[in-house]
Amino acid sequence: MRVTDVRGKRAGGRRPGVSGTREAILAAAQRGFAEHGYLATTIRGVAAAAGVDPALVLQFFGSKDGLFDAALRADPPTRDLAALLDDGGVADLGERLTRRYLELWEGRDTGPRLLAVVRGASASPSASAMVSAFMADAVMLPLARAVGTGQAELRANLTGAHLLGVATARYVLRVEPLASLDRERVVAILAPLVQHHLTGDLAGS
Known part of the structure; x- marks a missing residue:
């Protein structure tokens, strides 16, 4: 299979300092993984997009796995969810x-x-392990703390699994009619189920 590099040009001016270089590499990696996926994104391609030598990427992150993990945790897309958990109680958290x-x-x-x-x-198994660890640290743990009731960890796991399953069907696999359903309609259908996972009675508990 042919591997696709992420190409780009570095803006003119002075080369950024160590901190700026690392941030530029992370930004290029985030774009690369988002546009081309894990397998097709390469160290060489990310380096080209950031305007640095590939050896510098390895110096900062060690490997593509290390780069993927750092790109995942730098300004994570789930950051707003963690902030939302601190805003208000759990009575309407599902919605x-x-x-x-x-x-x-x-x-x-x-x-x-x-x-x-x-x-x-x-x-890849390594990428799967990194995503799992990230989700546990950045999403499941804060959600369990926000729930704060009996079996909070299980409730957080059930909630995350339900939301991820729906998102995968709607946005990744594009399963119809779910993929074309109005977002607010999906919220109306899904929110009560999520709320039950968070605060309702769990069978057998």
Whole structure:
């Protein structure tokens, strides 16, 4: 299979400092993974897009896996979800969380990055492990803390699995009629189920 590099030109002017160079590499990596996927994005291509030598990318991140993990955690697309969990109680969290999650998938910048995360998780075992660890740290743990009731970790897992499943069917696989359904209609259908996972009685508990 032919590998596609991420190409680009560095803007004129002085080369940025260490911090600026690292940020430029991360930005190029985020674009690369979002546009081309995990497998087709290369160290050489990211270096070209950032205007640096490939050896410098390896110096900062060690490997493509290290670069993927850093790009995933730098300004993560799920950041708004964590902020939302601190805004208000849990009584209507199902609706607020569902709406914001779908909005992120439909966002011009966040949508492609979420798509890259899901596709990256299925591209290789190492990428899958990094996505799993990131989701546990950045999404599941804050959600469990926000729920704060019995079996909070299980409730967070069920909520995340339900939302991810719907997003995968709607935005990745484009399953109809779900893919074409109005977002607010999806929220109306999905939010009560999410709320039940968060605060309702769990069978057998």
